[in-house]
Amino acid sequence: MSALPSFTSATPDDLASARAARSQLKSPHKGQQTKQAIVDAALGLATQIGLEGLSIGAVAELMQMSKSGVFSHFGSREELQMSVVREYFRRFEEEIFLPALAQPRGLPRLRALFEHWMKRVSVELQSGCIFISGAVEFDDRPGPVRDALVSSVQTWLGAFHRAIVQARDEGHLLPQADEKQVAFEIHALILGLHYEARFLQASGALERAVLAFEGIVQRHSPAPVKPPQKTSAF
């Protein structure tokens, strides 16, 4: 999807420049500011009631705006939902991928990705993750919102795959370590953590996810790996 940021091929320098440029933008058009405020409010609502439940009316009420006022910025409920998916993806990128780029290529960066991802899941225990709830809501509903969700997930899974390939290239993982396999196993841990901690409210889920991650790394590594004494994200 062309509307999604293509951070996955950007270098750290590209990303730093883009962020600086964004923050230097002064007085963006008021319409853009309003639109962004609506998207922020809609995203907050979507994490509570689900993306599917999002309507122009509910967001208008939240923003104390008229329905036609909200409608004029998006043109359809689907476009509002897709804007929320894009904003969620942007935050996901900013909180998980950008900080990981500060770590050296290979296992340190892969570990940072996992740690920031877990950190985000922990924050989302109170609000929910639309990549998880959206998957359930839209798994059997073809259309542009489902496509936007799948495309976002595929994009960050692709970036995750590349981080694994780099770890293999650096010799931190075995030459035969398959990036789709390793990414599947790590993604599964995140889903397990979200399920146990948010739905079952089980204690110790975070520690279990960390232990399991080390097990996955160990299994795909050429030599015993000593886990870091303290993770950087907690």
Place this chain on the structure above:
Amino acid sequence: MSALPSFTSATPDDLASARAARSQLKSPHKGQQTKQAIVDAALGLATQIGLEGLSIGAVAELMQMSKSGVFSHFGSREELQMSVVREYFRRFEEEIFLPALAQPRGLPRLRALFEHWMKRVSVELQSGCIFISGAVEFDDRPGPVRDALVSSVQTWLGAFHRAIVQARDEGHLLPQADEKQVAFEIHALILGLHYEARFLQASGALERAVLAFEGIVQRHSPAPVKPPQKTSAF
């Protein structure tokens, strides 16, 4: 929850007797038959639209009955939803736990549990799993339906824990293998499989789940384990 079957402490003989008794019941009261038919239809509907979307009205329409006719069997929408959770749990037990009891205690039974579970997920790629969709729908909605879901999941997780303890007692897993850790890792794989195969429609997810399962078993085993040539469930 007392309303849930307590298969987890039953022996294979107990279960065989119970099943035989159930199948020998002739002409159950018509009201019970009707109630069961409504629950079956409601479960089918819930796997499509979600447990949350289930209403007396929608089920009445599906059954070509009056709303008051459906209502008289359940008394409330919540009781209808809880009946669906109980029925889903009963089928889960019947398809996953009962066949696994035919396998020897320890790793063979644990492996059978995983295989039957994966088999069920594969079937549910078309319809969805209410333990997964229900977790998203009810994670922040306290009440009896959430309690019934959590209780069902806790019950089968407990049975899964016992199968892991048995595998440890049989010497198939390391003495220090923690049942909550092993169950968390295996459950995560099921969630990952469901996500990749149902939402992302990714190919190879089943094979990745099988490989990851063998990795988990290996890591918690005292000696190299040779995976079976052919799984029993596929």
